[in-house]
Amino acid sequence: MKTLSGLLHDLQLQDPSLPLVFETKEGEISPGYHVTELRHSSSRGIDCGGNIEAWQEAKLQLLEGLGATHMSVGKFNSIVSKSLSAMPELKHVSLKVExxxxxxxxxxxxxxxxxxxxxxxxxxxxxxxxxxxxxxTARREEGRIGQCCKREETSANPSSCYSTTKLLESANSCCA
Known part of the structure; x- marks a missing residue:
């Protein structure tokens, strides 16, 4: 799990004058990108097995830019450091990028x-x-099949998670 404090720590090991490039499978985010938002949220959900859980997460939103150069590692670190000072709850929760x-x-x-x-x-x-x-969860707990895999499907249009054909065979095929 990548956290904002972990990312900051990793970046502090880099030369602060170097350009920081974010890259997707489609290519680099263009120079001049902008950190538009760092957000902390608390979520609560129920999964297909009826399990309720709560978690916190952080999101870093990037806006593609029109600049000539990428933001430096040092400038990005400064933005993150200031944000963590203002919102310390961002530090140790799971981080994703939008x-x-x-x-x-x-x-x-x-x-x-x-x-x-x-x-x-x-x-x-x-x-x-x-x-x-x-x-x-079942895959992590050796030999145990998850709740959704124990259920029998009675619907005429079974979901992939509750399909008796796929799921009762083994936990490895559930929801695949």
């Missing part, structure tokens, strides 16, 4: 650790996929 190329189709993305590449520092942004939480 971004869309050409400022369209805003997506939620994961972050890699910063890496020094040539004359800049790169943070790769990755896709996030939906998962069946009971199945993921």
């Amino acid at each position: 971004f869309g190329h050409d400022n369209k189709d805003l997506r939620l993305m994961s972050l890699s650790s910063p890496e020094h590449r040539g004359n800049h520092v790169v943070i790769r942004l990755g896709s996030i996929r939906a998962v069946c939480k009971p199945t993921e």
Whole structure:
């Protein structure tokens, strides 16, 4: 789990004068990008197995820019440090990035650790996929099948999570 304080720590190990480049599978976020928002939120949800949980998360929103250069590592660190001083609750919660190329189709993305590449520092942004939480929990707890995998489907149009054919065979096929 990447946190804002963890990202700041990793970036403080880099040369502050180097450009910081965010990169998706579609390519680099253009020079002149802007940190539009750092947000903390508390969420509460119920999964397909009926499990209720609560969590906190942070989101870093980036806006593609029209500038000639990428923001420096030092400037980005300054923005993050000031934000953490003003909102310390951002420090230790799961961090995701909100971004869309050409400022369209805003997506939620994961972050890699910063890496020094040539004359800049790169943070790769990755896709996030939906998962069946009971199945993921079952996979972690050896030999146990999650709640959604124990249910029998009676609907004429079974969901992938409750499909008896797929799910009663094994936890590895649930929600796949």
